[in-house]
Amino acid sequence: MTELYYTLVAILAVYFFIYVAVTFVMVIVAGLVTRRRRHELLPSTLREIMRAELAPTISVCIPAYNEAAVVVDSIRSLLSLDYPRVEVVVANDGSTDTTLDVLRTEFGLEPSNRSPLGELPHQPVRGVYEPRAPISLVVVDKDNGGRADALNAAITYANGPLVLVMDADEVVSNDTLALAVRPFLADPFRTVAVGATLGLANGCRIVRGRIIETGRPRQILPLFQAVEYDRSFRVARIASSTVHAMAIVSGGFGLLRRDVVIEAGGYDVDSIGEDFDLTLRMHRFLRDRDVPYRIGQVPDALCWTLVPENSRVLHRQRRRWHRGLWQVLSKERGMLFRPRYGIIGFAAVPWAFLYELLNPVIVVVATLTIILGIVVGIIGWQLLLLIAFIAWACTVVPTLGAFLMTDSPGGTKTGWRNLGAVLAAMSAEMGYQWLTMAYRLETMLVPRRRVAWGDMERSVPPEL
Amino acid sequence: MTLAAIILAGLILAELVALVCRRNWVHWKLGRRQTLVDDAISALADAVVAHGDVEPPQGRVNRRVLRLAALELFPVLAGSSRERLTRLAESTGLVHDVIRTLQRSPRAYARRTAADELAEIRSAEAAPALAAGLEDVDPVVRVACVRGLAWLGDLTELRRMLQVLDGDSLRAPSEAESAMLALARAAPESLVELEQSGSSRFARRLAALALATVGDKRAMPSVLGELAEENVLLSSVAVRAIERVGGEDAVASLEHVLADGSRDVSLRRQAARALERVR
Amino acid sequence: MVVLVADDSVAVRRLLSARLRRDGHEVREAPDGYEAWQAIEAEVPDLLIVDDVLPGLSGVELVQLLRTRPAAASVRIAFLVEYDAGLRRAAEAGLPGSAVIRKPFDLDELAL
Numbered sequence: 001m002t003e004l005y006y007t008l009v010a011i012l013a014v015y016f017f018i019y020v021a022v023t024f025v026m027v028i029v030a031g032l033v034t035r036r037r038r039h040e041l042l043p044s045t046l047r048e049i050m051r052a053e054l055a056p057t058i059s060v061c062i063p064a065y066n067e068a069a070v071v072v073d074s075i076r077s078l079l080s081l082d083y084p085r086v087e088v089v090v091a092n093d094g095s096t097d098t099t100l101d102v103l104r105t106e107f108g109l110e111p112s113n114r115s116p117l118g119e120l121p122h123q124p125v126r127g128v129y130e131p132r133a134p135i136s137l138v139v140v141d142k143d144n145g146g147r148a149d150a151l152n153a154a155i156t157y158a159n160g161p162l163v164l165v166m167d168a169d170e171v172v173s174n175d176t177l178a179l180a181v182r183p184f185l186a187d188p189f190r191t192v193a194v195g196a197t198l199g200l201a202n203g204c205r206i207v208r209g210r211i212i213e214t215g216r217p218r219q220i221l222p223l224f225q226a227v228e229y230d231r232s233f234r235v236a237r238i239a240s241s242t243v244h245a246m247a248i249v250s251g252g253f254g255l256l257r258r259d260v261v262i263e264a265g266g267y268d269v270d271s272i273g274e275d276f277d278l279t280l281r282m283h284r285f286l287r288d289r290d291v292p293y294r295i296g297q298v299p300d301a302l303c304w305t306l307v308p309e310n311s312r313v314l315h316r317q318r319r320r321w322h323r324g325l326w327q328v329l330s331k332e333r334g335m336l337f338r339p340r341y342g343i344i345g346f347a348a349v350p351w352a353f354l355y356e357l358l359n360p361v362i363v364v365v366a367t368l369t370i371i372l373g374i375v376v377g378i379i380g381w382q383l384l385l386l387i388a389f390i391a392w393a394c395t396v397v398p399t400l401g402a403f404l405m406t407d408s409p410g411g412t413k414t415g416w417r418n419l420g421a422v423l424a425a426m427s428a429e430m431g432y433q434w435l436t437m438a439y440r441l442e443t444m445l446v447p448r449r450r451v452a453w454g455d456m457e458r459s460v461p462p463e464l
Numbered sequence: 465m466t467l468a469a470i471i472l473a474g475l476i477l478a479e480l481v482a483l484v485c486r487r488n489w490v491h492w493k494l495g496r497r498q499t500l501v502d503d504a505i506s507a508l509a510d511a512v513v514a515h516g517d518v519e520p521p522q523g524r525v526n527r528r529v530l531r532l533a534a535l536e537l538f539p540v541l542a543g544s545s546r547e548r549l550t551r552l553a554e555s556t557g558l559v560h561d562v563i564r565t566l567q568r569s570p571r572a573y574a575r576r577t578a579a580d581e582l583a584e585i586r587s588a589e590a591a592p593a594l595a596a597g598l599e600d601v602d603p604v605v606r607v608a609c610v611r612g613l614a615w616l617g618d619l620t621e622l623r624r625m626l627q628v629l630d631g632d633s634l635r636a637p638s639e640a641e642s643a644m645l646a647l648a649r650a651a652p653e654s655l656v657e658l659e660q661s662g663s664s665r666f667a668r669r670l671a672a673l674a675l676a677t678v679g680d681k682r683a684m685p686s687v688l689g690e691l692a693e694e695n696v697l698l699s700s701v702a703v704r705a706i707e708r709v710g711g712e713d714a715v716a717s718l719e720h721v722l723a724d725g726s727r728d729v730s731l732r733r734q735a736a737r738a739l740e741r742v743r
Numbered sequence: 744m745v746v747l748v749a750d751d752s753v754a755v756r757r758l759l760s761a762r763l764r765r766d767g768h769e770v771r772e773a774p775d776g777y778e779a780w781q782a783i784e785a786e787v788p789d790l791l792i793v794d795d796v797l798p799g800l801s802g803v804e805l806v807q808l809l810r811t812r813p814a815a816a817s818v819r820i821a822f823l824v825e826y827d828a829g830l831r832r833a834a835e836a837g838l839p840g841s842a843v844i845r846k847p848f849d850l851d852e853l854a855l
Contacts (some may be wrong), residue, residue: 020468039573040604040636042580044611047539048642050826053677053708054701080801082826117729134831159730161700174796186637188697189665212775212799259696259728386469393472400479404486502753509757513765513850536754543849 005372012366019355020394026239027401033242034234034299041179041300049178049185050082056184057085057160058177058255063150065093067168070209072106074168075137077209083177087136090168091154094123094144103139107131114138117258120152120266128157147251148267148274155266158258165254165275171201171211171304172253179301180255183294190294192260192282195241195249196301197233200226204304211304221314224432225307230402231395234299240348241297247283247348249295251275253303260286260293271331273324280332283344311435318439325357326444360441392430497529504533512541512548520556527561531581534558538584550587559585563593572602579608580639583615591618598624607636607643614646622651626658633667640667644674656682676705684713691717696728703731707738714742744768745786749779749805750794750823755846759792762850776800780808787815792844794823795832803832806841 049055060078064071075088092100103109109129116125123145131137140153155163162184164177176196183191203217217223240246249256254275261278264285271277279295286293308314329352336353338345354362370387373379504521508530511518521530534553541549553559562585565578579597582590590612597609598621610625619625625647633640648655652675659671659682672686687709690702703721706714721727721735746768748759753774760770771788773779776799783791791809795802802822809815820841822833833843844853 039576042576042604042608042639043535044539044580044584044642045638049638052641054673054704056697056701076801080796080803080828080832082796082828084826084828086828114733115729159733161697161730182638184697185641186634188669188701189695207777207799208804210798210801212777257695257697258730259694383465386465390465390469390472393469393476397472397475397479400476400483404479404482502757505753506757506761509754509761512758513761533754536752537758540752540754540758540847541850542847543852545850546847 002378005369005378008365008369009373012362012369015354015362016366020390022351023394023398026235027398029242030235030238031401031404033238037299041182046175046178049181050084050175052084055084056162056181057087058083058162058164058181059087059089059155059158059160059258060164060166061151061154061158062088062090062166062168063093063147063154064090064095064099064168065144065147065150066095066097066099068095068097068099068102071099071168072102073209074170075103075107075209077171079136081172081177082174083181085136085160086177087138087159089138089140089154089158091140091142091150093142093146093150100139100141104129107135107137107139108133109139112138114157116156117158118156118262120156120262121269122149122153122156125153145269148271149269151251151274152266152269155258155261161258163256163258163261165251165256166303167252167305169201169306170252171204171206171209173211173302176301176303180253180298182298183296184255184257187294190292191296192257192286192293193249193279193295194255195233195237195246195297196253196255196303197297197299198229198250198252199302199304200229201304201306202309206304214304217307217309219309221311221432222307222309225314227399228432229307231398233297234402235398237297238299241295243343243347244294245343245348246279246295246297247344247352248276248279252305253301271324271327272320273328276324277328277331280328280335280344280349284332284335284341287341287344314436315439318436319443322357322440322443325352329353329357360437361444363437364441395430395433497532500526500529501532501536504529505536508533508537508549508552511552512537512545515548518552518556527558530556531558531561535581535584546586550585553585554587554589559587559589563590566593566597566605572605575600575602575605576608579605579612583608583612586616588616588618591616591620594618595621595624598628603632603635604639607632607639611639611643611646614643614650617650619651622654626654629671630658630662630664630667633670634664637666637670641670641674644670645677648674648678648680652678652680652682656680659683659686673701673705676709679709681709681711681713684709688713688717691721696731699728699731700734703734703738707742710742715739718742744789745771746790746792747771747773747779747782747788748792749773749776749782749797749802750792751775751798752794755794755823758850762853774798776802776805779805783809783815783818788818790819790821792821792823795829796825801832 062074071090075090078088079086090103108131110132112128112130114128114130123143125140125142127141129139129141138157140157142150142153151165180194180196183194200217200222202222203215204211205213205215217226237246251274260282264282267274268277308317332349335341335345335349370379370384374384507518510516521527534549537549538546562578562581566575566582569575569578579594582594594609594612598606600606600609606628610628613621613625629640629643644655655671655675659668659675662668662671668686669690672683675683676687687702687705690698691706693699703718706717718735718739722732722739746763748756748770750756751774756772760772763770771782773782776797779793780800793802793805800808806820809818822841822843823846824830824833824843825846830843
């Protein structure tokens with residue numbers, strides 16, 4: 001019996017040790033890379049990019065479902081960014097509110113004769129419109145089909161070689177596009193996808209689609225998420241992109257090469273984690289064909305998004321994320337440990353499987369093991385405290401590391417003023433992590449219910 | 465395990481200390497220092513308008529503040545008022561300061577920024593330092609110096625500048641692009657040479673695109689090569705480059721793309737629109 | 744003449760202010776669209792020099808808002824434009840008699 005127990009403890013120890021070690025390495029790598037990237041961008045360079053005659057057109061593809069309140073501001077703000085060539089393609093996903101009417105009135109839409117570029121699966125298109133005035137906007141009106149579906153439709157009507165996938169309620173800053181396009185300028189032969197840093201819009205003053213003032217969220221739940229997002233975007237993704245193991249380009253901001261997306265089949269309309277699904281599929285598609293490619297992350301390009309402020313919406317979001325994760329991983333399990341998929345098959349996918357998908361289960365097992373150990377007397381209070389401290393420290397170290405790498409923790413310039421509050425939040429974050437873990441566990445244990453999209457639409461865990 | 469806990473605790477402590485220092489610095493940068501910079505901007509603006517002078521600043525902080533202020537002003541100005549600002553930069557010792565950084569700083573980042581600042585200031589005093597910077601150990605510094613010399617219009621080191629562009633464009637792509645654009649205007653033959661015999665595909669492509677941007681027809685063969693690429697990013701940029709060059713060859717190639725049913729639909733659409741503007 | 748300069752760049756504001764003050768005009772500054780609007784409501788300027796990419800209300804939106812106020816109908820407008828995209832936007836705002844100032848500008852050449 002005791003042998004079994006110790007074997008279990010050994011396995012768990014290895015599991016957690018790997019997690020700690022990898023996290024530690026990621027923080028260091030991310031720190032070095034962020035410094036280097038920042039030191040590579042010279043002030044004149046950004047201005048030159050914004051002035052470039054031959055800058056590639058970016059088609060911003062926005063799926064819109066009942067976004068009447070924000071869609072116009074979002075479009076106008078995107079069209080007024082300092083990037084030479086921007087086009088906005090909005091896919092009205094069968095909205096039941098006044099989204100289409102609002103667009104029609106605001107922009108004077110007329111039927112357009114633009115034809116779709118390629119074949120991507122989506123619900124039937126009811127009509128395609130463009131404004132009478134020379135505004136680079138296309139509105140694709142279609143039957144409802146979900147985010148992935150709407151994105152496919154938008155992409156097929158996009159003109160530019162690059163498509164930017166984002167949501168209607170997100171906000172970018174003036175230089176975001178110019179910063180995000182740099183990997184494509186530096187390596188146009190291989191770069192196929194680029195992600196940016198998502199920050200929290202909660203607590204920012206946003207008016208008419210533009211950030212007036214960044215600020216930290218007032219409520220505790222978004223504050224925890226701010227910390228979570230920082231860890232993911234400023235540490236994990238940067239580190240993984242350095243070793244070409246970036247498993248996901250977030251659907252919250254994904255700058256993709258249109259032809260590769262279309263060739264890889266576009267988004268999977270049945271997928272809940274469609275951005276994760278597409279990224280893995282792009283990896284698989286390109287590696288299968290031995291095409292050299294790069295998927296990267298630009299830490300200084302910022303995009304702000306709203307996160308759930310109450311636990312009900314958070315619950316729904318995390319359930320959906322975990323369902324999506326499960327779905328994508330089982331679909332792409334063929335990539336596991338196949339040499340041809342290189343680091344994706346040997347590191348990224350297994351990591352997602354073990355440390356994202358199964359994490360809640362293993363943590364529960366570990367907790368039970370510890371409790372058993374206490375009950376039986378093998379584990380004393382000191383050891384328990386030590387374990388608890390290490391567990392806590394392992395989240396705090398990367399988070400603090402993430403803060404150090406930026407002038408604006410949580411994407412906010414005033415983040416520093418609220419350092420005390422954020423540090424306090426970090427200490428209590430364990431509670432939050434247990435909460436999200438409970439949500440994820442529930443997803444795995446409780447039989448499936450229909451998962452609705454609801455208000456917040458970010459589809460995959462930020463930890464990846 | 466205890467060891468792990470101690471290491472982690474130490475790390476957290478170190479990070480917290482670093483965080484507090486960082487916070488204080490950001491506060492300074494965005495707060496008090498920004499106020500000083502704003503004041504310096506006012507002083508420089510008044511001097512430029514009134515054809516006046518500015519006192520050379522005393523102390524490291526004030527010199528830094530003046531530097532930051534001047535570099536916010538340069539991109540906004542053009543023509544004779546900009547030249548006056550350059551004279552002010554020279555008379556206050558600012559150019560000298562930046563040159564010193566380029567020549568002496570052990571940090572590559574500082575030298576890169578210095579080269580960039582000299583490029584922006586466009587003072588002839590900086591030419592020797594920029595020329596020397598072409599031999600810097602850091603590739604980004606080298607390319608930034610090429611850009612500086614190109615923007616100054618100083619082409620005495622043209623040969624070496626081209627060598628740097630050929631070898632280092634990959635490391636400093638955007639800087640190389642703007643340097644080549646300046647050279648395309650000032651010394652197009654040199655760029656044609658780079659475009660034809662450059663050692664990296666990236667440099668050759670950039671050279672071709674720079675030439676195309678200024679309408680030089682000699683770029684056409686390379687650009688047509690880009691047009692044939694499957695990669696829609698390359699071919700799409702090529703269509704725009706062809707449009708900039710214009711002329712009969714441009715029209716012919718665009719018509720060819722338009723008629724070719726196997727090409728990407730949006731590329732053909734783009735070609736159609738380009739044709740409207742070129743014809 | 745009372746001039747309002749609305750631009751988020753301190754450098755732009757101070758340069759234009761210095762030049763305008765030398766010519767004897769009174770200058771107000773605003774770093775974003777909202778403060779600009781507040782300044783206009785407090786005292787309608789004779790000339791509004793506005794950056795088209797302004798935080799808060801953009802230059803174009805500010806001008807459109809101005810149009811809705813009869814008191815502000817006589818305000819002359821000049822757009823500060825840096826990139827071609829801005830030229831397009833300024834043209835779209837389509838106000839007859841409004842000027843466009845290209846950044847970077849030569850202070851000596853500005854005919855105000």
